Amino acid sequence: MMKILVAGGGTAGHISPVLAVIASIRKLNKEAEILFVCSGKDFEIDLLKNNNISYKIIPTGKFRRYGRGKFAELIDVKTQIQNIKDLGRTVGGYNYSRKIIKQFKPDVIFLKGGHVSLPVGLAASRMKVPYVIHESDIVMGKANKLLSKKASAIAVSFPVEAYKDVNNPKMYFTGNPVRPEFYINAELKPKPKKEQKPNIMIFAGSQGAESINNVLFENIELILKNFDVLHIAGQAGVERARFVKHRLPKELKKSYEPYGFLSDEMVAAYKWADIVVSRAGMNSLSELAALSKPSIIIPLAGSTNNHQFKNANYLAKQGAVRVLLQSELEGKRLVNEISKLASDHEAMSYLSTSIHKFFKPNSSTAIAELILSLGINRNMKEA
Structure with missing residues (x-):
C-alpha cells in the first residue's frame, strides 16, 4: 500500500x-x-x-x-x-x-x-x-x-x-486543479440577453474586499438600473451589503443579491453570470477559465510579490481578461468598464474563447x- x-x-x-x-x-x-x-x-x-x-x-x-x-x-x-x-x-x-x-x-x-x-x-x-x-x-x-x-x-x-x-x-x-463540477457540462460561450438585463457577478474575495465593495455601494443604483448583480461581499462586508439592499428603491431590490461566501453554490453563480468581476487569485482565474467567463480582473494591491497583478497581466496579454487596477477604482470607472464590455458581444465572445484556452481539465x-x-x-x- x-x-x-x-x-x-x-x-x-x-x-x-x-x-x-x-x-x-x-x-x-x-x-x-x-x-x-x-x-x-x-x-x-x-x-x-x-x-x-x-x-x-x-x-x-x-x-x-x-x-x-x-x-x-x-x-x-x-x-x-x-x-x-x-x-x-x-x-x-x-x-x-x-x-x-x-x-x-x-x-x-x-x-x-x-x-x-x-x-x-x-x-x-x-x-x-x-x-x-x-x-x-x-x-x-x-x-x-x-x-x-x-x-x-x-x-x-x-x-x-x-x-x-x-x-x-x-x-x-x-x-x-479545479473541481470537476466547474467544467463538466459547462457552457463555453456567453449568451447575451436581448430582453433582460445582463447578469454581473462581483466577487470581491476574502482579502481586500472592502475597496471593491465601497465602489459598488457608491454606485449601486446606477449599476442596478442596467444590470442584475450577484455580489459576494466577503464575511466582513455582507452585513453592510444587506443594509444597502434594504435601503434600495423597491424596483431595484430584485436586481441585487448579496452574499458573504458561496461554496457548493459557486458553480451555479458562475454559470448564471454573463460577466464576472473578480480578484486575480489563481483559483478564481482557473474557475473562470474552466467556465469560459468574460471577466474584469482587479488584482489585489500589495499581494505578496505582486503576484495577483502578474497573474492577471499574463492573461491580459493573451487577450483572456480585462484588467482594472485597484488604484483606478474611482467614481464610475468600474460601472463604465462593465457597461463597455456588456455592450460589446464580440469582445465578450473573444474573452470567453481566449480564457478557456488557459484551462487544463x-x-x-x-x-x-x-x-x-x-x-x-x-x-x-x-x-
Missing part, C-alpha cells in the same frame, strides 16, 4: 486544489493511504472531514510582507515582532513534521506551498523523502522557491517559460500521476 503525505491549507486557495488532487489519486490508486498535514483552521477540518481525509495539525508561522518596500517593512516593529514569533512556530512545525514522517513513513509527499508546506518540506528534505510541490501563481512563493531546490518534481500552473526567475528542469506545466490527474510515479520509483529502489 502506497502512503502519501500531503501538506497545504491555511487559506481556501491552498486547500481546494489539493482536494482535487487527492480525489484523482484515489481514482488512480484506490489502495493509497493519505494523511493531510494542515494548520487546523475550522474550515480546513470541515473540508477534510467532509472528504473523509485523515489529518494531523502542526504549528505554523508565516513571514509577513505587505509590498511596502524592504526598508518600510524593516522598521515596522509590530510586523517584525510577529515574524519572530512565527519563526518559532515554524521551528515547532518542523519538529512536529519530523515526528509525523517518522510515524507515518510516507513513500512520497505532496506540498501545495505556503506556510504549512514549508516545515513539512524541510523535514522531508532532511529525512530523504521525495516530494512534489505545486505552484499556483506565476511568481513562485518564498516557501516553494526554497523547497524547489530539492524537490523531485515541480508542478506549475503557467507554462514553464513564464517563470522567469526559476530555471529548474524538474518543472512540469500541469495547470491549476486534466490538471489534478497530471499532478496525481507525478506523485504516484515517485512513490512507485521509491518502492522499487527499496525492494
Whole structure:
C-alpha cells in the first residue's frame, strides 16, 4: 500500500486544489493511504472531514510582507515582532513534521506551498523523502522557491517559460486543479440577453474586499438600473451589503443579491453570470477559465510579490481578461468598464474563447500521476 503525505491549507486557495488532487489519486490508486498535514483552521477540518481525509495539525508561522518596500517593512516593529514569533512556530512545525514522517513513513509527499508546506518540506528534505510541490501563481512563493531546490518534481500552473526567475528542469506545466463540477457540462460561450438585463457577478474575495465593495455601494443604483448583480461581499462586508439592499428603491431590490461566501453554490453563480468581476487569485482565474467567463480582473494591491497583478497581466496579454487596477477604482470607472464590455458581444465572445484556452481539465490527474510515479520509483529502489 502506497502512503502519501500531503501538506497545504491555511487559506481556501491552498486547500481546494489539493482536494482535487487527492480525489484523482484515489481514482488512480484506490489502495493509497493519505494523511493531510494542515494548520487546523475550522474550515480546513470541515473540508477534510467532509472528504473523509485523515489529518494531523502542526504549528505554523508565516513571514509577513505587505509590498511596502524592504526598508518600510524593516522598521515596522509590530510586523517584525510577529515574524519572530512565527519563526518559532515554524521551528515547532518542523519538529512536529519530523515526528509525523517518522510515524507515518510516507513513500512520497505532496506540498501545495505556503506556510504549512514549508516545515513539512524541510523535514522531508532532511529525512530523504521525495516530494512534489505545486505552484499556483506565476511568481513562485518564498516557501516553494526554497523547497524547489530539492524537490523531485515541480508542478506549475503557467507554462514553464513564464517563470522567469526559476530555471529548474524538474518543472512540469500541469495547470491549476479545479473541481470537476466547474467544467463538466459547462457552457463555453456567453449568451447575451436581448430582453433582460445582463447578469454581473462581483466577487470581491476574502482579502481586500472592502475597496471593491465601497465602489459598488457608491454606485449601486446606477449599476442596478442596467444590470442584475450577484455580489459576494466577503464575511466582513455582507452585513453592510444587506443594509444597502434594504435601503434600495423597491424596483431595484430584485436586481441585487448579496452574499458573504458561496461554496457548493459557486458553480451555479458562475454559470448564471454573463460577466464576472473578480480578484486575480489563481483559483478564481482557473474557475473562470474552466467556465469560459468574460471577466474584469482587479488584482489585489500589495499581494505578496505582486503576484495577483502578474497573474492577471499574463492573461491580459493573451487577450483572456480585462484588467482594472485597484488604484483606478474611482467614481464610475468600474460601472463604465462593465457597461463597455456588456455592450460589446464580440469582445465578450473573444474573452470567453481566449480564457478557456488557459484551462487544463486534466490538471489534478497530471499532478496525481507525478506523485504516484515517485512513490512507485521509491518502492522499487527499496525492494
